[in-house]
Amino acid sequence: MNTLQSFVAYFADTEIPFIQHKQSCYTPTEIPTQGELEYMSERLGLQKRNAFKPSVILLDKIAPHTEKKAVVNEKAAWMFICGNNILKEGIVSNQQEAGYVLILNEREEVLGYGKITGAGITNELDRGDFLRRER
Secondary structure, eight states, rough: OHHHHHHHHOOOOHHOOOEEEEEEEHHHEEEEESSOOGTTSOOOEEEEEEEEEEEEOOOOHGGGSSSSEEEEHHHHHHHTTTTTTGGGEEEEEEOSSSEEEEEETTTTOEEEEEEEEESSSEEEETTTTTHHHHH
């Protein structure tokens, strides 16, 4: 998944409109502004050479359109947003056997996304990432 379009297409059969400024992808906006582009839109992700790193905002936009979801219990949800992987015991429901899935808590809130492995799900991105980077 090396672009925003390929990332979205992996999860859902829908399109997410975006504009790209430098390496960042943003939601398009109708608001006229004289300021910087970074301050007028939601950031959907970062495009670097042959890799795309999504934001949690993009995951929220994809969630209603996909079946590639895994629901985890409360303890696994907390461990996941702290940056840890999810063990099989923490998965409440999962319809995928391989590949990437959105991680949801039992209240259907998107926590991030990960890759299914034999031991559970590896953490690729979670909501706590922003806080850990801002120390």
